[in-house]
Amino acid sequence: MARGLQRAGRRSNLALLGLLLLAGGTGVLGFALGTPTAGRVVAVAHGAAGLGLLLLVPWKTVVVRRARARPAALRAPSAAYWLTGLVAVCIVSGVLHSAGAAGTWATSGTPVAALQVHVGAAIVLTVALVAHTWGRHQRPRTVDLRRRTLLGAGALAGGSLALWGVTEGVWRLTGAPGARRSGTGSYERGTDDPAAMPVTQWASDTVPEDPPDGASGEVRLVAGGCEVVLRARDLDRGDEVRARLDCTGGWYADQQWRGTTLQRLVAEQLGGAGAAAQCIRVTSVTGFSRRIPLRDAGRTLLATHAAGRPLSPGHGAPVRLVAPGRRGVWWVKWVDRVEVLDSPWWLQPPFPLQ
Structure with a gap:
């Protein structure tokens, strides 16, 4: 017994x-x-x-x-x-x-x-x-x-x-x-109304005290020994995608995002410099970063607008990443650096350490 x-x-x-x-x-x-x-x-x-x-x-x-x-x-x-x-x-x-x-x-x-x-x-x-x-x-x-x-x-x-x-x-x-x-x-919060979306960040990441506006913000595009500096306001190329921002904080919102795809950006600005690339690393002014597989570059957007309106500082102005099919933790805000890398996209922590 x-x-x-x-x-x-x-x-x-x-x-x-x-x-x-x-x-x-x-x-x-x-x-x-x-x-x-x-x-x-x-x-x-x-x-x-x-x-x-x-x-x-x-x-x-x-x-x-x-x-x-x-x-x-x-x-x-x-x-x-x-x-x-x-x-x-x-x-x-x-x-x-x-x-x-x-x-x-x-x-x-x-x-x-x-x-x-x-x-x-x-x-x-x-x-x-x-x-x-x-x-x-x-x-x-x-x-x-x-x-x-x-x-x-x-x-x-x-x-x-x-x-x-x-x-x-x-x-x-x-x-x-x-x-x-x-x-x-997740629960719906602010679909087609960016102003109604909650302002949330990952872990210790915070909204910059003085985020650059669309006129003064710059994004550095790097591949190998080549570097191009672009003004954030010039990244509105008319590329659009409707995508769901599904935040790990428990909410989601569907928006029409506008800007330029990573694929277009790399092809136009770097040409053959990114020929051996495997992924693209997108980094925020806060140091927060994510790597995106090169195969997804055609549908991944550097967005300057949501629902036809410029992004607000809380939602990543002047430029944020829009990664359809990925949770909000991948959607890097306040982008200031885009690097084309010849290493695999998965060579990164499962979740950002920033």
Whole structure:
């Protein structure tokens, strides 16, 4: 009996660890994927993994009760208590965001959204998870591949997806705002009205105190030993693309963007200097940068206008990158340097370090 409980507890712990890793991994991946199909798949997996943790509560309760029966477990609070609390915060804040029932809370004058609480708790949860699992040696074993265990894993996956489907059904039946969010989980804010779009930046990046205007701003175009300096106002070549800015802050907006494509810019200004190129690195005055594959240069825009109006400073004036199909973290603002490189586009951190 004791051995059976031990095996059940171990399987519950491994299932809990697996769901936490899946939820965390898909959460990080969701920041990078902006296409509707890929973003939807990742969002569903993330939501199902998070809600699936609730299905493990009865089994995990047995494990906790058995652990509390040991005197050593009562000496001091362990990382398990922090882990439980953080998981609860992550689930509650994630559900609130998906329902659209929570806007922002004011904390010392600073608005804090449910999604920000969700991400912040997840980051701290990662530290608590490492502390909790360190030295416990609950590694996968051959016995974990037995038919009974695999059937249990399949049932957990099916139950998690079913629970996610139930919550989505609730949002639709009740008419909650969550029923209208995009495949990536974002809510519409300011489509065809750039002034209504939130002004957000990635991590420590900030709006320059004195961003250059369209008349004085300059963009340096570099390839090999060749460098060309262009005035930002001269980058309005009439190239247009309708693209969705899907911000990792939880909102999206569709706009008609105007400017010049990277392909046109490189071909007109550098000619053969970029013949050996593999990617184009676009850098902001703040140091924030992203590399774009050369194959995407024809549909990637250096934009000076949105919805027929010049960009505002908060939205990247005088020039910003427009990268269709990519999340907002790729849409570099306040561009001042464009470099043609002969190294692969993926030779960069998954997320900007600036």
